[in-house]
Amino acid sequence: MVRKSSAILVGLITAVLLVAACSSGSSGNSSGGGNDANVAAADTAVAKLLKTPTNVGVTVPIGKQIPAGKRIVFMSCGTPTCALLGKITQQAGALLRWNVQVVNAGVTPESVHAAWARVASNPPDGVIGIAYPRALFSEPLAMLKAHNVPVVECCAPDAATNGIDYVTSTPPEAVVYGRQYADWIIHDTKGNANVVFVDDKDFPIVASLLQGFKQEYRKLCPKCQYSVLEAATTEVGTTLPSKIVGYLRSHPDVDYVALGFDAMATGVPQALASAGLANKVKFIGQDTDVLNKTYISEGKQAASVAFPDYEGMYRLIDALARLITGTSVAPDNTALPSKLYVKSNLGDPSKNQPLVPDYLNQFKHLWGIG
Amino acid sequence: MPVNGTRAAASSLPRRAGGFARSASRTLSVANIGAVYVLVVAIIVFSIWEPGTFPRYETFASVLNDNAVTALLALSLVVPLAAGVFDLSIGFTLGASNLLLATLLGNGWGAWPAMAVVALVALGIGIVNAVVVVLFQIDSFIGTLATGSLLQGLILALSNNQTITAGVDKVGFLASTNLNTVTLPVFVALAVAVLLWYLMEHTATGRFLYATGLGREQARLAAIRVRGLQFGSLLVSALLAGIAGILVTAIVGAGSPTIGPPYLIPAFAAAFLGATQVRDGMFNAAGTIVAVLLLGTVNTGLALANVPLWTPYVFNGGVLIVALGLRGLQSRRLARHELDRRARARQAAVDPARHQSGPARPVLRARAR
Numbered sequence: 148m149v150r151k152s153s154a155i156l157v158g159l160i161t162a163v164l165l166v167a168a169c170s171s172g173s174s175g176n177s178s179g180g181g182n183d184a185n186v187a188a189a190d191t192a193v194a195k196l197l198k199t200p201t202n203v204g205v206t207v208p209i210g211k212q213i214p215a216g217k218r219i220v221f222m223s224c225g226t227p228t229c230a231l232l233g234k235i236t237q238q239a240g241a242l243l244r245w246n247v248q249v250v251n252a253g254v255t256p257e258s259v260h261a262a263w264a265r266v267a268s269n270p271p272d273g274v275i276g277i278a279y280p281r282a283l284f285s286e287p288l289a290m291l292k293a294h295n296v297p298v299v300e301c302c303a304p305d306a307a308t309n310g311i312d313y314v315t316s317t318p319p320e321a322v323v324y325g326r327q328y329a330d331w332i333i334h335d336t337k338g339n340a341n342v343v344f345v346d347d348k349d350f351p352i353v354a355s356l357l358q359g360f361k362q363e364y365r366k367l368c369p370k371c372q373y374s375v376l377e378a379a380t381t382e383v384g385t386t387l388p389s390k391i392v393g394y395l396r397s398h399p400d401v402d403y404v405a406l407g408f409d410a411m412a413t414g415v416p417q418a419l420a421s422a423g424l425a426n427k428v429k430f431i432g433q434d435t436d437v438l439n440k441t442y443i444s445e446g447k448q449a450a451s452v453a454f455p456d457y458e459g460m461y462r463l464i465d466a467l468a469r470l471i472t473g474t475s476v477a478p479d480n481t482a483l484p485s486k487l488y489v490k491s492n493l494g495d496p497s498k499n500q501p502l503v504p505d506y507l508n509q510f511k512h513l514w515g516i517g
Numbered sequence: 518m519p520v521n522g523t524r525a526a527a528s529s530l531p532r533r534a535g536g537f538a539r540s541a542s543r544t545l546s547v548a549n550i551g552a553v554y555v556l557v558v559a560i561i562v563f564s565i566w567e568p569g570t571f572p573r574y575e576t577f578a579s580v581l582n583d584n585a586v587t588a589l590l591a592l593s594l595v596v597p598l599a600a601g602v603f604d605l606s607i608g609f610t611l612g613a614s615n616l617l618l619a620t621l622l623g624n625g626w627g628a629w630p631a632m633a634v635v636a637l638v639a640l641g642i643g644i645v646n647a648v649v650v651v652l653f654q655i656d657s658f659i660g661t662l663a664t665g666s667l668l669q670g671l672i673l674a675l676s677n678n679q680t681i682t683a684g685v686d687k688v689g690f691l692a693s694t695n696l697n698t699v700t701l702p703v704f705v706a707l708a709v710a711v712l713l714w715y716l717m718e719h720t721a722t723g724r725f726l727y728a729t730g731l732g733r734e735q736a737r738l739a740a741i742r743v744r745g746l747q748f749g750s751l752l753v754s755a756l757l758a759g760i761a762g763i764l765v766t767a768i769v770g771a772g773s774p775t776i777g778p779p780y781l782i783p784a785f786a787a788a789f790l791g792a793t794q795v796r797d798g799m800f801n802a803a804g805t806i807v808a809v810l811l812l813g814t815v816n817t818g819l820a821l822a823n824v825p826l827w828t829p830y831v832f833n834g835g836v837l838i839v840a841l842g843l844r845g846l847q848s849r850r851l852a853r854h855e856l857d858r859r860a861r862a863r864q865a866a867v868d869p870a871r872h873q874s875g876p877a878r879p880v881l882r883a884r885a886r
Contacts, residue, residue, distance in 0.1 A: 225678075226678075227676075227773070230677065230679060231678075378826070384773065384775065384776055385779040385780070385783075386820075386829070388583075389579065389583040389817060389820055392579065392820070393579075393817060393820025393821040393822075393823075396570045396821055397567060397569075397570045397821045397822065397823055413771070413773065414768060414769050416770070417692055417769070418582075418583070421578065421579065421582045421583075421695075421698060421700060422575060422579055423575065437679075437680055437771075438680045438682050438770070438771045438773070441685075441770065441771070442770070445686075496682070497682060497683040
């Protein structure tokens with residue numbers, strides 16, 4: 148019986164391997180490099196991205212008294228990133244003497260729906276959502292709309308319609324981040340890159356990032372190679388580093404890794420070092436965390452497209468203030484400020500910092516306070 | 518020493534009978550080390566599939582380095598599982614150790630004092646588990662799950678749900694120290710495996726642990742200190758999980774609130790798969806190492822082959838199901854063997870002349886577990 152079970156085990160392995168062998172990963176274009184003009188264009192783009200931005204993206208003050216004492220709910224996804232965004236939102240709300248409550252909505256559809264339903268059953272004065280598509284909370288959203296509660300979102304694939312009054316860091320902005328990936332890689336490799344993009348379909352916004360990357364990459368380096376490696380969120384920090392290294396070892400021409408988001412970098416530098424690839428392969432990510440800043444400061448990560456945590460969350464509070472006071476929402480609503488972190492412009496690697504140094508003064512000016 | 522007590526059961530666990538040839542044949546049989554043969558098959562398959570990348574020293578080093586922490590965590594389960602106790606808090610203990618170490622280092626502590634404190638705290642977690650399970654007599658599955666939940670709360674409170682990187686480079690040497698690119702965590706896991714192998718195979722404590730796991734009440738009646746053994750086993754698992762947390766801090770270079778729980782399932786998978794190897798259905802260090810190597814080799818091979826996203830999950834799930842099926846079969850076979858042996862002993866005691874020779878006649882059948 149044991150012998151039979153071992154035979155079953157061998158058979159299982161063989162069957163799985165045979166089926167897996169019939170599938171293949173996606174691959175990109177043929178070999179080649181970029182011409183000097185395209186590399187120069189990438190250099191120019193990168194030079195702008197390395198600079199510290201000076202404008203939070205909104206310049207027209209609200210012009211009205213913003214009522215104090217409002218209760219705002221921040222729907223947190225519970226991850227460290229969301230926890231940070233929640234804290235920043237509370238700081239912004241405190242300036243207006245608003246009470247910002249952080250509700251942990253979790254990451255499963257059931258928990259998200261349940262959390263939004265609880266909030267809608269006791270409607271606050273405003274709601275901030277992060278990264279959740281509206282399909283997960285459509286009924287609670289309708290209830291909030293019926294109570295005239297303004298709802299604003301960040302980093303979600305939805306448009307500002309039908310219950311959602313304002314969205315920032317939308318898919319078109321993620322496309323811009325993807326272009327920044329391509330600009331940096333072409334600048335850094337002088338147009339001779341071979342890139343693997345690590346995708347994660349759990350986050351639709353990463354698809355926009357990939358779209359932007361491909362557009363710019365093909366434009367500036369039509370014959371440069373790229374490929375896509377699919378990953379699952381559950382692999383982040385556990386098996387993803389060895390998966391990436393395995394891909395790099397089986398594709399030795401790949402010399403750049405573009406991560407769908409920076410949290411994927413957890414454990415990657417050590418895995419690259421163990422495989423002897425640390426000096427051969429570089430990687431870039433987006434949505435910089437202190438871990439990535441530390442990696443960059445130690446030369447283990449090449450660059451990171453920063454997400455404007457402070458400016459983004461203050462922008463959402465600004466949008467709510469405009470909606471509550473009946474003012475036009477972000478009349479000159481331009482894209483959020485952007486920056487590319489490299490070793491030379493990192494600042495303090497142990498802290499998450501705003502991109503615009505005087506963002507606080509700018510928002511205070513917009514809100515007519517202090 | 519009683520004939521049919523559990524001490525006798527402990528000392529009469531299936532032995533390699535007969536001469537050297539029969540002993541070697543049994544040791545190398547598929548029933549005993551089938552996973553090793555499966556590992557060999559996997560190596561051959563991947564060497565043919567990816568000839569340019571798989572059959573190289575880098576792959577060997579990669580398998581060892583990538584699975585050292587999982588191996589250590591799986592080994593941490595061997596002692597409590599052998600004693601019949603689950604410890605579901607090990608992933609959270611790893612995470613709490615990781616966070617605590619990062620916090621201490623970030624507050625200016627030196628590497629060695631910080632690691633010593635973390636080890637002591639891990640032991641403290643083990644004491645809490647042991648009190649809950651052994652003294653309060655709460656089922657270990659539920660009790661350690663509950664302490665794990667408490668630890669998750671502690672992790673979030675300690676970290677404020679943020680990643681900690683300041684000062685963590687002080688323990689970086691634990692991950693960068695290597696011998697021919699095989700890093701220090703691998704040697705730590707190996708050392709622990711050797712220690713556990715010696716404890717479980719060559720000491721009375723090891724035999725008593727197995728006896729406790731095979732039959733708690735019988736062991737107690739045989740004057741084995743069951744509660745003490747189970748208490749100690751939970752200390753061992755917590756301490757080893759704490760050491761795993763220290764190593765993972767060095768590897769990742771940060772304290773992260775999400776780092777611990779994902780290690781739980783692979784560790785249990787390896788421990789249960791390992792129980793089907795070497796030690797005839799009982800949790801053991803050597804079998805666990807073989808299991809980690811098998812799972813790690815196949816996952817590394819699949820990564821090199823750039824297989825679809827679903828493949829590693831299907832493989833790991835399938836292996837676990839087959840392994841648990843094997844474990845159940847072997848456990849029932851072991852129980853039947855023991856009951857038959859006791860029946861023969863009783864019959865021999867009643868009528869020695871009649872039962873002196875001849876084939877064994879099983880009188881009692883074990884209940885299916």
